[in-house]
Structures are given as C-alpha cells and as structure tokens.
Amino acid sequence: QGTPTPSFNGLTYLELEVSSTDPTDDVVPWIWKIPIYITDNNLLPNLTKEFGAAYNINVFKNQSILTSMKAVDQDKTLGKLDSTFYDFYLWDTNKNQYHDIPSATFTIQGDSALFNWVPTINDVGNYKLVGQAWDYYMKMDTCKSDVSVYYMKPDFSSTCPVGFAPLSVTFTDKSVAENTTITQYKWSFDDGSFSTDRNPVHAFTNSGTYTVSLEIYNGINRVEERKFFYVVVNSIDFKADTTSGFVPFEVPFRNLSTTELPLSITSNTATSVEFSWLWEMGDGKTVREKEPLYTYNDPGIFTVSLTGIIYYTYPINDSTTKTDTVVSAKKMKTDYITAIGDLMANFEADVTDGYAPLKVKFTDKSTGQPTAWLWTFGDGSPDGTTQNPVHTYTTPGVYNVSLTVYRGELQNKKQNSQMINVRQPVTAAFTASPTTGTAPLLVTFTNQSLGDPPITAWYWDFGDGATSVEKDPTHLYRNSGSYNVTLIVDNTDKRDTLTKNNYIVITAAELNADFSAEPLSGEAPLTVKFTDLSTGNPTDWRWYFGFNDATSSDRDPVYTYQNSGTYTVTLIVSKGTEIDTTIKENYIIVGGTGIKEMMENSFELFQNYPNPLRHSTTINFTLNYSSQVTLRVFNVLGEEVKTFFNGQKHDAGHYFVSWDGRDNTGRLLPAGVYYYELTLEGSQYRVGKTREMIIVK
Known part of the structure; x- marks a missing residue:
C-alpha cells in the first residue's frame, strides 16, 4: 500500500496509511486499536481519568490543563514502544478552526507525553483537545477531550456604605461571566445575615465595621469576592457636662458619635465623605458646631437633640462631581437640660368644669424648683401639701383655687384665674297627687328633676301603657291596680332615669x-262613635240610641243616625248583681241645613261677675245640647291671652268658670278692655258668642 500525505487545514503531519480532512475524526488505521490514556492532575489532584472527559477552565482563577498521555500495547503484539511519539493541538468548535496556543508546553518523558496549558482571557471559547500517538510502525491513534474556557469574576458595588445605625445599603452585582452563566449568588454581610438575591438591600442595625463578600456559582465553579471593612455603621450620641443649673446656665456639650469611614471609597460609591452636625437646643435655637458651649438664658426644661449628617461626593462624569446628603440620624434626650429661674407659682387642672362629684388632678407648673407646696381648694376642705394633689368636689358650686410655693426662705403665691366649676348632675325626681284613689283617678305629676345645664326633655311612662313628654303631665287611670311610674330626663350632656314601683294605687x-x-251633631246620615267611660269595671253594656228600638251590647259601639232629629242616649252597665244607668238628654243632634241656626239658640253666654275684674271674676254659660266647647279671652288687639277650654266636650248643663286675670303663662294681665268668647263646634256648624270684660288694678 502507498503512504498518502494527510492535510489538516493546511497543516502537514506524518505520512500515514489513512488520511482525513477533519482532524477531530477518530482514525483507526489498523485492525487493532492502540488505547491511549491520559493522567489528569489539574482539577482534582491525584485523580487519573480517561482521556475524553470534559475540561471546564475559569481563566479568572488561573486554572490550567496539565495532562499526560502514554501509549499502551494491550495486545502485546508490537513489543516495546520505545520509538512512540506524540502530539497535541486545540480545535475551536465555534469557529471550526485551529486555535493557536503558544503558551502551551509539550514534553516527552520516555514513552509518555506531558501537556501543560494555562489559558488567558483571549482563549475564552469552546474547544476539543486532540492527542495523537504514533508507534514505530507509524501506526497512529487519536483521543479527544472537550474543553470549555470561560471567564467568571465576582464583583459588586453599593450605595454609600457609611452612615448611622440603622443603615440600609443597596448592593448591586457587577460580576462578569463570559462563555458561562451565573446560576447562584450568595452574599454574606458579616452580621450573621445572608442573601441569595442578585441585588439585595440589607439593613445594618448595629454600629460597627462590616466585611461584605459575594460568592457566585455557575454549576461548576464557585468564585468569591470579599471586600474587607466595606460597610461602616457609626453611632450617634452626646452628653452634657452638667444638666441642671440657674439661669444664665452655661452647658458644655460633648459629641460622643463615631465618624469611622470604610477602608476605601471606590469611584462607584463616593470620592469623598464628610460629617456635619446639627444641635437643637430645645429653646427654639440650633447650633452647627461639633461640640458647642451653649448658654440657656430662660428658665425651663429643655429637650436636646443631635443630628448627624453625612455628605458624600460622587462623580457624574470625568470632570463633574455632585454632593448629596446620603443619610442623617438623630439622637434625642427628652427633658435633658433644666434651667432654673426665679421662684414662681403656677399650676394646671386637668378638668375645670364638670358634674359633682368632680375629681380634679392639679399639676404643679411652678418654676424656680420649689421644695414645698400649700394648696387651698376653695371648698373649706383641709389644705394640700403634696406637689400634684388630687381633690374631689362633692357639692355643686364655683371654687377659687390657690397655690403657694416655697424654696428655703423664698415664697411665691399663685391664684388660679380659671375657677373650678362643679355643676349639678342630671337627677330625675318627681311627685304625684293623688297617689291613691278609686278608678277613674286623675293624677297630676310634678317634675322636680335637677340638672346643669337645665333639663330640656322629659319622658313619662305611667305604667298602664300610656306615656307623655310634658314637663308636668296629668294622667287618668281608668282601672284599679298598682302602677310603676318612670321618668327619664335629659339635657344636652346627661340623662337620668327614676322609677317608683307601685307608686300609684287605684282601687275599684x-x-x-x-x-x-x-x-255630637251633624247632617244625616250621621255616624257616631260612642266610648264607654264607666267606672267600677262593668262586664256588660246595654246602649239605647234614642231611635225606635236601636240598641247595642258592645262596650264602644258605632251607630249611624239616618234621620234628622234630637236623640237621647241611654247606657246601662252591670257587673254581677250591680247595675247602673246614665241618660243624656238631647245628646245627639242630627239635622239638615238648619242645624247651625238651631245650635245658635241652644246656648247662652252670661256677663262675667264681678265686672270690672279686680282680683277674680266668674264666667258662666249654659248648654242645651252636648257639644265641643272653646272658651277664650282676647285683648283689644285680637291677641289670645287666655284659653279655658279648647274643643273639649261638654254635656248639656250650666257651667261656671273662675278666673284671676292671669294669662296662659301665669302673668297678671295689665288693666284694660278684654273680650271673652264661647264657641260651639261640630262637623256641620261653628257658632259663638262674645262679651266685653274690664280689668282694673
């Protein structure tokens, strides 16, 4: 077989039996495979892991890859691999090209190869680390390992980290993460508190200096940034060398506040920090010195406060800065300074007006630090000698209170210009006359209630279902029995209730x-309602209406007269064997159009006697028929001055009315000419007669 020349992206390697254009391909040129192992002592010391595991390198922590590779002939067919040689390179999987690693070192130690590389921030990215080995037969094997190089650095800033307790500081995460993602934040504030927020707000409640740390985590690595003495919380306090004296009273004040600053003020918080002080002396004046020497010229007890103000300057741009008030805190001492003036008596009362029994607490407001007190309460009770006495007024009245104070041989007296007004409480009271009798019994009730301000409302409950809101009512008890009477009285402030049990006793x-x-009169048909007023508790009634045989056995019947005429009505009542009868002659008048004329001639009004009236006089009149009667007196101006009856029913008969010359309000009328008028009124008529009267003195 020939030996082709492989080309790897322009790089020429040894001529082998196989070739490939992808240097990351696993190439197995022979029917056997030479396994290659790498010992990795970088991330976990003494740990040997198979070449092919992934590396995650944080440039910020100066992490590196230190690995070795050794060829092993597992089949024992090649013999000793003394001519084996090795090679390493880095392939950028994002850019799909070789990545230059000039800082890496590669050495051969016997039959092993050692690779060492410390990435920099310029190496951030994702790669494959490729290791190659050739034996002396020029047989090659390739191993690959994923390498991720990232940069993760923790950092933070805050609002100005100096102030007074309690100090709230807002922290801002400034961490950098390249080619990785921060998944967790952990803040430690050096006061036992922690936070997992990215940008927490923390309140430092106690004064002191605090180191703040931020730990970030990307699921692989934890990195911490710790800033020593980063937050300084100062305390604010003061004292006076002396707190009591006579005016003019000079007081040296000492500022006990702390003014510590953080170890460093960074450009993202402040370039400078300044402390300022504001004293409020309690007399309306302020001082801006750190430790003032202050003089109180007026007597009094003064509350002093010290406010600490921190100004900090921060940059807006390269040439401009801005100064703000970051934080301020106040320390207040209530009633701290006592400036003593001349001895002068003075006092206050917690209440100056109320109902007896009235409990009043007097408070000494004297100046000059008196040592003895003498109170006169104005009601004849023994004098008081305590500084702040409590006195109870049991009797209504207006009382003048005075206080005399002493200090050594000095004496001063103060008489209160505002008196103590003890008012009569609202108290319900009444009498009645008579309280016993036989039914029906007319009882007059007399109000005797007291109150200041005066009573304005009355409510009576007579015990038989009837009520009244008059001041002095009269009430008719129709049935026998014992009755509880209740009176409720009210003014603008208070209300009181009085019940007298079994107060009215009525016998049968x-x-x-x-x-x-x-x-009692009208045109036909005339419907008349009759009301039984019988006494003795009858059990049966028999009415005769005066027309043919018309009768009724109802207690309060209603009867309609169809024909005109004058009718006599009879009522017979009975109870057991007892029986009684009353007959009212010409009681009902039923007429046509002439009823008015008939009624005009049915009564007579006589001249009063004596006339003129000096002390008293008598007015008398007669009625031929039952009617509703009104008797009134008028002056020459036509003004009504006295009313005797106002539409009250009167049966036929002769009547006498005595009069002493007083009007409806009880006032004696002046001498002069007056007129008295008698009026009879029904549904179909209204007739009257008038006579003149003279009053002399």
Whole structure:
C-alpha cells in the first residue's frame, strides 16, 4: 500500500496509511486499536481519568490543563514502544478552526507525553483537545477531550456604605461571566445575615465595621469576592457636662458619635465623605458646631437633640462631581437640660368644669424648683401639701383655687384665674297627687328633676301603657291596680332615669255608668262613635240610641243616625248583681241645613261677675245640647291671652268658670278692655258668642 500525505487545514503531519480532512475524526488505521490514556492532575489532584472527559477552565482563577498521555500495547503484539511519539493541538468548535496556543508546553518523558496549558482571557471559547500517538510502525491513534474556557469574576458595588445605625445599603452585582452563566449568588454581610438575591438591600442595625463578600456559582465553579471593612455603621450620641443649673446656665456639650469611614471609597460609591452636625437646643435655637458651649438664658426644661449628617461626593462624569446628603440620624434626650429661674407659682387642672362629684388632678407648673407646696381648694376642705394633689368636689358650686410655693426662705403665691366649676348632675325626681284613689283617678305629676345645664326633655311612662313628654303631665287611670311610674330626663350632656314601683294605687270604684260620643251633631246620615267611660269595671253594656228600638251590647259601639232629629242616649252597665244607668238628654243632634241656626239658640253666654275684674271674676254659660266647647279671652288687639277650654266636650248643663286675670303663662294681665268668647263646634256648624270684660288694678 502507498503512504498518502494527510492535510489538516493546511497543516502537514506524518505520512500515514489513512488520511482525513477533519482532524477531530477518530482514525483507526489498523485492525487493532492502540488505547491511549491520559493522567489528569489539574482539577482534582491525584485523580487519573480517561482521556475524553470534559475540561471546564475559569481563566479568572488561573486554572490550567496539565495532562499526560502514554501509549499502551494491550495486545502485546508490537513489543516495546520505545520509538512512540506524540502530539497535541486545540480545535475551536465555534469557529471550526485551529486555535493557536503558544503558551502551551509539550514534553516527552520516555514513552509518555506531558501537556501543560494555562489559558488567558483571549482563549475564552469552546474547544476539543486532540492527542495523537504514533508507534514505530507509524501506526497512529487519536483521543479527544472537550474543553470549555470561560471567564467568571465576582464583583459588586453599593450605595454609600457609611452612615448611622440603622443603615440600609443597596448592593448591586457587577460580576462578569463570559462563555458561562451565573446560576447562584450568595452574599454574606458579616452580621450573621445572608442573601441569595442578585441585588439585595440589607439593613445594618448595629454600629460597627462590616466585611461584605459575594460568592457566585455557575454549576461548576464557585468564585468569591470579599471586600474587607466595606460597610461602616457609626453611632450617634452626646452628653452634657452638667444638666441642671440657674439661669444664665452655661452647658458644655460633648459629641460622643463615631465618624469611622470604610477602608476605601471606590469611584462607584463616593470620592469623598464628610460629617456635619446639627444641635437643637430645645429653646427654639440650633447650633452647627461639633461640640458647642451653649448658654440657656430662660428658665425651663429643655429637650436636646443631635443630628448627624453625612455628605458624600460622587462623580457624574470625568470632570463633574455632585454632593448629596446620603443619610442623617438623630439622637434625642427628652427633658435633658433644666434651667432654673426665679421662684414662681403656677399650676394646671386637668378638668375645670364638670358634674359633682368632680375629681380634679392639679399639676404643679411652678418654676424656680420649689421644695414645698400649700394648696387651698376653695371648698373649706383641709389644705394640700403634696406637689400634684388630687381633690374631689362633692357639692355643686364655683371654687377659687390657690397655690403657694416655697424654696428655703423664698415664697411665691399663685391664684388660679380659671375657677373650678362643679355643676349639678342630671337627677330625675318627681311627685304625684293623688297617689291613691278609686278608678277613674286623675293624677297630676310634678317634675322636680335637677340638672346643669337645665333639663330640656322629659319622658313619662305611667305604667298602664300610656306615656307623655310634658314637663308636668296629668294622667287618668281608668282601672284599679298598682302602677310603676318612670321618668327619664335629659339635657344636652346627661340623662337620668327614676322609677317608683307601685307608686300609684287605684282601687275599684262603685259601678257608675258614663260615656262620651264623637261627633255630637251633624247632617244625616250621621255616624257616631260612642266610648264607654264607666267606672267600677262593668262586664256588660246595654246602649239605647234614642231611635225606635236601636240598641247595642258592645262596650264602644258605632251607630249611624239616618234621620234628622234630637236623640237621647241611654247606657246601662252591670257587673254581677250591680247595675247602673246614665241618660243624656238631647245628646245627639242630627239635622239638615238648619242645624247651625238651631245650635245658635241652644246656648247662652252670661256677663262675667264681678265686672270690672279686680282680683277674680266668674264666667258662666249654659248648654242645651252636648257639644265641643272653646272658651277664650282676647285683648283689644285680637291677641289670645287666655284659653279655658279648647274643643273639649261638654254635656248639656250650666257651667261656671273662675278666673284671676292671669294669662296662659301665669302673668297678671295689665288693666284694660278684654273680650271673652264661647264657641260651639261640630262637623256641620261653628257658632259663638262674645262679651266685653274690664280689668282694673
């Protein structure tokens, strides 16, 4: 056989029995194969692995390939391979060409070949490392190994890493990864805290100096960047050499704050850092010195605060910088400085107006550091000698409070210009008259409730289902029994309730028939509702309506009169063997168009006597029929000044009304001419009569 000349991308190798244009092809020119092994001591020391395993090289870590190759005649047919020689080269699988590796070294040691290569950043890429061996018969075998060369370097920056506790710092990942991907980040902040975020924000709560590290991982390799003393958290504090004295009071202040800086300030954080101080002295003034000597000219207790401000300058471009306030923190000491002035009494009360019993806490506000106190509370109680007494006023009234303070031989007195006003609490109270009697019993209730401000609302519950909102109501109890009466009173501030149990006691009366009706007159057909007013708790009723044999056994019947006329109504009530009857003559008037004229002649209003009125007079009138009656008095201007009845029902009869000359409000009317008017009113009529009256003094 001939010996062809192989060509590998322009490179000429030894003439062998076979040839190929792809130098990475496995070439087996003979029927037997010469196995070739490589001992790799690079990544894992003392580990021998078969040539063909992949290499992953991080240029940043100066990793290298150190491998050896030795031909072995496993079949023992070739004899000693003392003439074997070797070769290595690198094939760029991305560019599909040879990659020049001038920095690699290749040496022959006996029957072994040693290959050593330290890649640089210019070698980043993906390759095949090819090893070739020839025996002295010019038989060749080829082995290949995948090689990935990448560059992975951790780095980071942050917002200005200097400030006061607590300090929040934002970290920004600046790591570089070429020909690989970072899959994991691990931050360590030197305070026991960690983060796996790519760009974490971390708060340093305690003052101190912190080393920050970032470890990155690509699934193959871990690389760490550690920046020593990278974050500095300062503390802010101060003290005064003396905290109490008499005005003018001069106080030296000491700044105990720390002003440490990080080990280095890089260009991506700041080029310079400066500290500034702001003192707030508590009297409305500020000082910007580091350790001021300050004088308090006015007495008082002052809260002092120190604010530390950090300014940092950072570059905007090559020629421009900008200064910002990065962080500030304040240390405040409440009521820290006491400047003592002249002895002067003063005090406050937590409440100056309220209902008895009123508990008042007095607080001493005196200046000049008094050592003794004497309080006068104004209500006759013993004087107080404590600094901040608590006193209870039990009786309504207005009280003047004074305080006298002492310090050694000095004395000063303060009388409070704002009095203590103790008001009467809202208290419900009432009486009634009468409280006992037989049914039906009309009871007058009298309100006796107290309150400051005055009571404005009343609510009565009479115990029989009836209620009232009048101040002094009257109430008719129809049935026997014992009744609980409740009064609720209210003003703009408070409410109170009083219940008197079994307060009204009504006994059963003798059987007595009585009734009312509505309306008492009108045109036919006239429907009238009758209401039983009988006492003695009757159990049976018999009504006679005055027309033929019309009757009813209802307690409160309704009857319609179809024909005009005047009707007498009779009611007979009974209970067991008891029976009583009442008859109301000409009680219902049913008429046509002449009913008004009839009613005008059915009553009479007489002249009052005596007239003129000096102390009292009597007005009398007669009714021929039951009617709704209104009796009023007017002055010469037509103004109503007194009302005796206002639409109240009156049966036929003669009536007398006594009057003392007082108006509806209880005020005596002045002398002059007045008119009194009697009006009768029904659904079909309204008639009246008027007479003149004179009042003299």
